[in-house]
Amino acid sequence: MSARARCGVVLLVVASAHCVPTLSGSDSVITGKRILAIKAEPAEAAPGAKVTFTTLVASPGGTVSGAPIAWDFCTAPKPITDDNAVSNACLGSGDLGADAGPALVAAGAGPSTAAKTPAKGCSMFGPDTGSTGFRPRDPDATGGFYQPLRAELSGAPDAFALVRIKCDLPNADADQAAAFAKAYRLNENPQLQPLTAKMNGATVALGAIPAGARVTLEASWPAASAEKFAYYDPSSQTVTTQREAMQVAWYSSDGSFDTESTGRASSDMATTSDDDFQAPAATQTTHVWIVLRDSRGGVDFGRYDLVTVR
Numbered sequence: 001m002s003a004r005a006r007c008g009v010v011l012l013v014v015a016s017a018h019c020v021p022t023l024s025g026s027d028s029v030i031t032g033k034r035i036l037a038i039k040a041e042p043a044e045a046a047p048g049a050k051v052t053f054t055t056l057v058a059s060p061g062g063t064v065s066g067a068p069i070a071w072d073f074c075t076a077p078k079p080i081t082d083d084n085a086v087s088n089a090c091l092g093s094g095d096l097g098a099d100a101g102p103a104l105v106a107a108g109a110g111p112s113t114a115a116k117t118p119a120k121g122c123s124m125f126g127p128d129t130g131s132t133g134f135r136p137r138d139p140d141a142t143g144g145f146y147q148p149l150r151a152e153l154s155g156a157p158d159a160f161a162l163v164r165i166k167c168d169l170p171n172a173d174a175d176q177a178a179a180f181a182k183a184y185r186l187n188e189n190p191q192l193q194p195l196t197a198k199m200n201g202a203t204v205a206l207g208a209i210p211a212g213a214r215v216t217l218e219a220s221w222p223a224a225s226a227e228k229f230a231y232y233d234p235s236s237q238t239v240t241t242q243r244e245a246m247q248v249a250w251y252s253s254d255g256s257f258d259t260e261s262t263g264r265a266s267s268d269m270a271t272t273s274d275d276d277f278q279a280p281a282a283t284q285t286t287h288v289w290i291v292l293r294d295s296r297g298g299v300d301f302g303r304y305d306l307v308t309v310r
Helices: 003-007 121-125 174-183
Strands: 009-012 034-041 050-059 070-074 104-109 112-116 145-152 158-165 193-199 202-204 214-220 228-233 238-243 246-252 261-264 272-278 285-294 299-309
Touching (some): 009 034, 034 145, 034 158, 034 285, 050 145, 050 285, 070 112, 121 145, 214 285, 246 272
Parallel strands (some): 009 158
Antiparallel strands (some): 034 050, 050 112, 070 104, 070 145, 104 112, 193 214, 228 238, 246 261, 246 285, 285 299
16 A cells, blocks of 8 residues: 555544544644545435535635545445555555456545435445445444545545445344334534634633633534434344534644544533634734534534734
């Protein structure tokens, strides 16, 4: 595998269902062009449905608009011998050879695209493997299955999004499947509300941050964004109810965040998440990006300018 395939790839992941990791802030500073998020609308659909995908692309100079992105669906299941989140066949050219065909299927070009997801998504990446030769895929902690989507932009690492697809309920009898189908509602994207900043508990305008100050930035979302959803518990073989966890990823063109990821576990009813930010000492405009993800793969994002003054 090439160095580009090993190192030049970013996986845009969903939030953990039960906990939210706290990571160092070293990756939150944007030093080059980078795809930070891919939003699918609708957030969950059956294979073969038309979905619109939109990117958030950042650079040290600000948000990149009109990025000429090449979009491809990965159609190669990941063998257990591959240690990546997606099949190695979907890295690089995606050519599996004349006998097997391509591992990548074109899905459009431009900063956004509307394309039908592969019709065999539940066979390739779900429980309906049939004659594919691969074992049925295990659902994630929310019962979900995901279709990989690659976004390629010159000068930036390739990005992979895991797009949630609706598949049949595995390992359930007819009554359980019917109960689940009646109760389950497809995921919807969360809604990110405007960013706020505070110093010593008092609100401060984003356009008037004291240079070199330490401020607390707060992201928020409506309570309805953390959705409740039906979940089939294979251990008890019953349909139960879960609630989504929420994760916030923080990025900036300068300054530094304490952590790159914050959020709320599924049991936490709060609708805010904050991160401390060390503002640059110089008077300048600093670009900030926030990506909100729920544990079923829904995404929203925002872009803001922080102005440091004396």
